[in-house]
Amino acid sequence: xxxxxxxxxxxxxxxxxxxxxxxxxxxxxxxxxxxxxxxxxxxxxxxxxxxxxxxxxxxxxxxxxxxxxxxxxxxxxxxxxxxxxxxxxxxxxxxxxxxxxxxxxxxxxxxxxxxxxxxxxxxxxxxxxxxxxxxxxxxxxxxxxxxxxxxxxxxxxxxxxxxxxxxxxxxxxxxxxxxxxxxxxxxxxxxxxxxxxxxxxxxxxxxxxxxxxxxxxxxxxxxxxxxxxxxxxxxxxxxxxxxxxxxxxxxx
Amino acid sequence: xxxxxxxxxxxxxxxxxxxxxxxxxxxxxxxxxxxxxxxxxxxxxxxxxxxxxxxxxxxxxxxxxxxxxxxxxxxxxxxxxxxxxxxxxxxxxxxxxxxxxxxxxxxxxxxxxxxxxxxxxxxxxxxxxxxxxxxxxxxxxxxxxxxxxxxxxxxxxxxxxxxxxxxxxxxxxxxxxxxxxxxxxxxxxxxxxxxxxxxxxxxxxxxxxxxxxxxxxxxxxxxxxxxxxxxxxxxxxxxxxxxxxxxxxxxx
Amino acid sequence: xxxxxxxxxxxxxxxxxxxxxxxxxxxxxxxxxxxxxxxxxxxxxxxxxxxxxxxxxxxxxxxxxxxxxxxxxxxxxxxxxxxxxxxxxxxxxxxxxxxxxxxxxxxxxxxxxxxxxxxxxxxxxxxxxxxxxxxxxxxxxxxxxxxxxxxxxxxxxxxxxxxxxxxxxxxxxxxxxxxxxxxxxxxxxxxxxxxxxxxxxxxxxxxxxxxxxxxxxxxxxxxxxxxxxxxxxxxxxxxxxxxxxxxxxxxx
Numbered sequence: 001x002x003x004x005x006x007x008x009x010x011x012x013x014x015x016x017x018x019x020x021x022x023x024x025x026x027x028x029x030x031x032x033x034x035x036x037x038x039x040x041x042x043x044x045x046x047x048x049x050x051x052x053x054x055x056x057x058x059x060x061x062x063x064x065x066x067x068x069x070x071x072x073x074x075x076x077x078x079x080x081x082x083x084x085x086x087x088x089x090x091x092x093x094x095x096x097x098x099x100x101x102x103x104x105x106x107x108x109x110x111x112x113x114x115x116x117x118x119x120x121x122x123x124x125x126x127x128x129x130x131x132x133x134x135x136x137x138x139x140x141x142x143x144x145x146x147x148x149x150x151x152x153x154x155x156x157x158x159x160x161x162x163x164x165x166x167x168x169x170x171x172x173x174x175x176x177x178x179x180x181x182x183x184x185x186x187x188x189x190x191x192x193x194x195x196x197x198x199x200x201x202x203x204x205x206x207x208x209x210x211x212x213x214x215x216x217x218x219x220x221x222x223x224x225x226x227x228x229x230x231x232x233x234x235x236x237x238x239x240x241x242x243x244x245x246x247x248x249x250x251x252x
Numbered sequence: 253x254x255x256x257x258x259x260x261x262x263x264x265x266x267x268x269x270x271x272x273x274x275x276x277x278x279x280x281x282x283x284x285x286x287x288x289x290x291x292x293x294x295x296x297x298x299x300x301x302x303x304x305x306x307x308x309x310x311x312x313x314x315x316x317x318x319x320x321x322x323x324x325x326x327x328x329x330x331x332x333x334x335x336x337x338x339x340x341x342x343x344x345x346x347x348x349x350x351x352x353x354x355x356x357x358x359x360x361x362x363x364x365x366x367x368x369x370x371x372x373x374x375x376x377x378x379x380x381x382x383x384x385x386x387x388x389x390x391x392x393x394x395x396x397x398x399x400x401x402x403x404x405x406x407x408x409x410x411x412x413x414x415x416x417x418x419x420x421x422x423x424x425x426x427x428x429x430x431x432x433x434x435x436x437x438x439x440x441x442x443x444x445x446x447x448x449x450x451x452x453x454x455x456x457x458x459x460x461x462x463x464x465x466x467x468x469x470x471x472x473x474x475x476x477x478x479x480x481x482x483x484x485x486x487x488x489x490x491x492x493x494x495x496x497x498x499x500x501x502x503x504x
Numbered sequence: 505x506x507x508x509x510x511x512x513x514x515x516x517x518x519x520x521x522x523x524x525x526x527x528x529x530x531x532x533x534x535x536x537x538x539x540x541x542x543x544x545x546x547x548x549x550x551x552x553x554x555x556x557x558x559x560x561x562x563x564x565x566x567x568x569x570x571x572x573x574x575x576x577x578x579x580x581x582x583x584x585x586x587x588x589x590x591x592x593x594x595x596x597x598x599x600x601x602x603x604x605x606x607x608x609x610x611x612x613x614x615x616x617x618x619x620x621x622x623x624x625x626x627x628x629x630x631x632x633x634x635x636x637x638x639x640x641x642x643x644x645x646x647x648x649x650x651x652x653x654x655x656x657x658x659x660x661x662x663x664x665x666x667x668x669x670x671x672x673x674x675x676x677x678x679x680x681x682x683x684x685x686x687x688x689x690x691x692x693x694x695x696x697x698x699x700x701x702x703x704x705x706x707x708x709x710x711x712x713x714x715x716x717x718x719x720x721x722x723x724x725x726x727x728x729x730x731x732x733x734x735x736x737x738x739x740x741x742x743x744x745x746x747x748x749x750x751x752x753x754x755x756x
Binding site: 121127152164 | 616629654665667675744
Binding site: 242 | 349420424425427428430431439465466469471474475477478480481486487488489490491492493494495496497498499500501502503504
């Protein structure tokens with residue numbers, strides 16, 4: 001008996017490493033998963049992986065900044081699986097490194113649009129479905145950079161700080177509907193996206209210095225496990241919380 | 253297959269509601285549990301509940317503030333079960349409601365002796381066994397009052413703030429040895445202890461409004477489920493975190 | 505001898521209650537102040553108040569969400585005064601109450617534009633002038649609602665959480681340029697803006713004073729005091745900080 005038996009999950013950015021691992025784990029734990037991403041090939045792969053493991057999933061291509069497209073994706077999920085009660089919001093975009101004064105305004109706006117407004121748009125369409133289902137759990141992926149600063153990433157930091165408060169806002173406003181909302185703040189996680197921005201894993205570990213106490217990066221599966229806890233009824237009294245998953249990075 | 257199979261846990265205050273529920277759930281998930289409390293009758297009850305359900309447990313009567321007794325309790329655990337992987341530190345003193353200038357130094361010291369020095373002692377003697385085992389997880393019970401002040405509880409609030417930083421300190425110092433430490437900050441949980449200062453549970457809820465947007469108290473089992481997550485390898489990249497389990501209390 | 509002699513400050517939303525008090529205090533402390541607002545009448549009044557009191561001020565009409573206007577405003581201020589080394593970012597939209605699910609996307613977007621992108625734009629164009637002046641101070645007005653949540657303010661809270669992180673990003677990236685950046689998180693401050701959601705100040709007090717342990721609403725001058733300290737060289741080791749000026753609101 002899986003820990004998400006009977007639940008239907010909507011997972012954005014699930015063509016990516018972290019949300020992909022989360023979608024696969026949700027599927028393995030018995031949830032029916034709608035895998036959403038802007039890149040068709042990747043999201044189809046995630047859904048196919050879940051199906052190949054004998055679990056329930058389908059893929060949708062959708063830009064989270066497009067209000068109509070998100071509504072259609074949420075509606076499609078409910079048509080397919082009858083309801084929606086878990087939402088893992090992970091779609092994010094990271095700007096090329098710039099100090100604030102050198103950052104083009106369009107770059108700023110696109111980061112805020114995807115990372116913050118996109119989460120708002122997804123939340124506004126999944127909430128009515130969760131109300132109809134008698135409750136739900138929204139898991140928004142913030143970052144340790146929603147709590148501490150990062151060099152040369154003003155828009156990313158601002159958006160992730162915004163995500164943290166957006167989760168609390170939802171937690172407070174929808175507690176009466178039995179809807180919970182929490183943020184996950186991952187530390188540095190070993191993903192292809194991170195590797196694409198750096199010469200090697202060793203270089204990343206080196207750059208993070210003494211705060212990376214175990215001299216290793218986190219794995220996407222370690223974020224997925226945290227998401228599983230928050231999605232499940234095990235976390236029934238946990239709402240509005242910041243789950244920092246960083247091996248004590250920000251404790252130091 | 254339980255989520256804590258093959259693990260040995262040491263649970264203080266296991267005669268009480270929260271740690272009792274935790275000890276029972278740890279055992280149900282496959283852990284062997286040393287149930288520790290200062291009150292013999294209560295802790296024996298918890299251990300016998302576990303055994304009656306087919307789990308593995310021993311009961312140990314021990315004052316966490318007595319260094320020799322703690323050392324002996326941990327040794328007894330390791331000789332009974334062969335090792336030690338998980339510590340759930342929950343022993344706390346119920347302080348009287350008094351503003352600071354009316355609080356006797358003795359009561360201040362008593363609160364700190366139990367709530368934080370006791371935790372230090374347990375941690376100190378548990379760590380060598382975790383080093384031997386190659387990993388470990390500390391789950392330390394702080395409180396929402398480790399983040400927000402409660403009226404007329406200066407010693408309790410300060411000691412619970414201290415718990416958060418003790419956890420982070422252990423997290424940072426032992427990360428390289430794969431020992432994790434996290435705090436849980438419970439909101440108001442429905443336990444007999446709450447009735448010391450309140451007429452009934454409705455009173456408690458009313459007193460905490462608007463901090464309880466779902467208008468309910470937490471259950472001991474909801475803390476226990478969070479503790480299972482933190483004790484298990486599912487939380488392998490989580491350390492130094494303040495895990496609020498408070499129905500959004502601290503979000504508002 | 506004022507504590508801000510030799511400073512040239514640009515203060516956004518200077519026609520409003522809080523930023524108006526900050527501008528007047530800065531003027532009284534010897535700074536040359538450029539008062540900026542979207543409302544001509546109120547910002548002229550603030551500048552006139554400062555000049556009448558023997559200070560030095562100019563007024564400018566500017567919508568902070570419009571890049572060209574912002575750039576002109578900042579550049580003209582710097583050339584008129586000769587330099588620019590202090591920025592108070594206070595402009596914020598006051599949106600009607602909505603939960604996530606019933607907030608129109610346009611309202612969300614407008615709050616993002618003014619509260620967040622506006623702050624980005626003013627900062628972006630002020631930084632080169634601060635670099636030319638060998639340093640400077642940003643005082644960014646967040647809110648206690650950038651830390652804890654409140655019903656039906658999702659967009660406001662998301663931007664105020666974002667402001668804290670944007671501030672840390674600036675603090676980190678421009679420390680080498682001797683530029684400091686700090687956030688102020690005010691509690692409920694007695695301004696006309698509070699009356700946009702509650703009919704009378706008496707009703708505001710009834711609702712909000714019990715939540716502030718200090719037993720009163722904050723006054724704009726309370727925030728001005730903190731801002732003057734942060735703008736002055738007395739706070740020279742403070743950067744990236746969250747300064748709560750909230751009468752204990754978030755402590756309980």
